[in-house]
Amino acid sequence: MRDDDLDRILSNEDDLSPSSGFTASVMEAARQEASTPAPIPFPWKRAIPGFVAMAVAFAAAFVSALSYLSEPAASPLTYESVRAALAPILELVLRNGVGWALVALVLSLVLVLLSRRLAGARA
Amino acid sequence: MQPLARRAGRTIEGVPVSAGEDRSDVGRVMAGDVSAFEGVVRRWQGPLIHLAYRFCRDRGRAEEMVQAAFLRAFRALAQWRGNSAFSTWLFALATNLYRSELRRIPANTLSLDDIPEASDSRTTDDALQKEDRCRAVRRAVHALPPKYRDALILFCFHDMDVAAAARSLGLPEGTVKARLSRGRDILRGKLTPLMGAPRLKEA
Numbered sequence: 601m602r603d604d605d606l607d608r609i610l611s612n613e614d615d616l617s618p619s620s621g622f623t624a625s626v627m628e629a630a631r632q633e634a635s636t637p638a639p640i641p642f643p644w645k646r647a648i649p650g651f652v653a654m655a656v657a658f659a660a661a662f663v664s665a666l667s668y669l670s671e672p673a674a675s676p677l678t679y680e681s682v683r684a685a686l687a688p689i690l691e692l693v694l695r696n697g698v699g700w701a702l703v704a705l706v707l708s709l710v711l712v713l714l715s716r717r718l719a720g721a722r723a
Numbered sequence: 724m725q726p727l728a729r730r731a732g733r734t735i736e737g738v739p740v741s742a743g744e745d746r747s748d749v750g751r752v753m754a755g756d757v758s759a760f761e762g763v764v765r766r767w768q769g770p771l772i773h774l775a776y777r778f779c780r781d782r783g784r785a786e787e788m789v790q791a792a793f794l795r796a797f798r799a800l801a802q803w804r805g806n807s808a809f810s811t812w813l814f815a816l817a818t819n820l821y822r823s824e825l826r827r828i829p830a831n832t833l834s835l836d837d838i839p840e841a842s843d844s845r846t847t848d849d850a851l852q853k854e855d856r857c858r859a860v861r862r863a864v865h866a867l868p869p870k871y872r873d874a875l876i877l878f879c880f881h882d883m884d885v886a887a888a889a890r891s892l893g894l895p896e897g898t899v900k901a902r903l904s905r906g907r908d909i910l911r912g913k914l915t916p917l918m919g920a921p922r923l924k925e926a
Contacts, residue, residue: 606910609860610879616776618768619786626764626790627757630797634757 741766745809749800764793767810771817777876778821779830780865788824792817811890818891822873830865863913864906871906874899 693699744762751759771792775785796816803812864875873892878899881887889899 605856606860606907606914607879607883609857610864610875611882613773613777615769616772616782616785618772618789619782622768622772622786622790623761623764626768626793627761629790629794630760630764631757633794633797 741810742808746805749803749809752797752800760793760797763796763809763813767813768793771813774814774817774876774880775821777880778825778873780861781830788821789817791824792820795820807890811887814891815893818873818877819893822869825869860910860914863910867906867909871902871909874902875906878903 744766748759748762752763768789771789772785775788775792776782779785779788792813796813799816803809864872867875874888877888877891878885881891885896885899885903889896892899
């Protein structure tokens with residue numbers, strides 16, 4: 601076999617003709633696609649205030665963390681100080697049943713992930 | 724096999740005549756005339772099936788992949804800016820889809836170690852020996868790691884045009900040349916008994 605043989609063998613393949621009805625089948629699928637309503641776009645305008653609020657909250661948390669770290673001696677991190685800081689949040693959570701809502705959210709997430717995994721394994 | 728431009732249609736001074744037809748058909752589809760897409764399908768179904776077959780060696784699967792490629796192209800027609808040939812855009816999209824499909828469900832190929840060695844040339848008929856060699860080379864190409872296999876398949880499909888293969892793969896030409904070279908090295912190692920000549924042509 602000569603140097604060019606590999607290229608020649610790989611290049612010299614017979615052309616394939618599409619089977620009868622192939623074009624019609626593609627066009628049928630395209631027409632179906634065209635008649636399907638466009639997917640609902642993500643509501644960016646409504647979501648923007650939420651994103652802005654999240655960004656502000658993260659920025660505030662970041663600034664607080666920086667200021668805390670810059671003065672370690674003034675406010676030492678102890679079990680009591682952390683508990684005191686978290687106490688109002690815990691009280692709010694317990695009073696309004698936020699804990700149950702969180703449990704439900706986590707459970708939903710687990711179920712979604714599990715079903716996607718099962719569907720993926722079957723596909 | 725004919726070169727892509729010839730297979731896809733007529734050319735005038737190297738520029739495919741279909742380029743204008745593609746542009747016109749795409750414009751009509753974008754304006755809401757879905758039936759104009761049939762022109763695109765008729766022009767490109769042959770080359771796309773041919774390329775798909777080279778990837779999967781299964782006619783039925785090749786047609787399925789091509790139908791999926793046309794549908795994806797139909798959905799994404801608005802993304803074709805018109806600054807490159809429609810065929811370049813379509814082949815890049817189709818190549819991407821074929822490669823994803825083969826990653827999902829690999830073609831039924833053997834590993835490089837399972838490729839049968841060439842028969843003894845003194846004991847076999849010339850035509851049979853030639854057929855054996857062709858089959859062994861194609862099997863060996865399909866048993867290559869995907870990045871070398873894809874580069875070789877596209878390089879040969881595009882009539883030894885590295886630039887066209889690079890555009891279809893969405894890679895720089897240098898990367899494609901390196902992959903062609905490495906792919907050939909691997910093939911050379913496996914097919915030495917078949918080759919007779921020590922060096923395969925470089926890209």
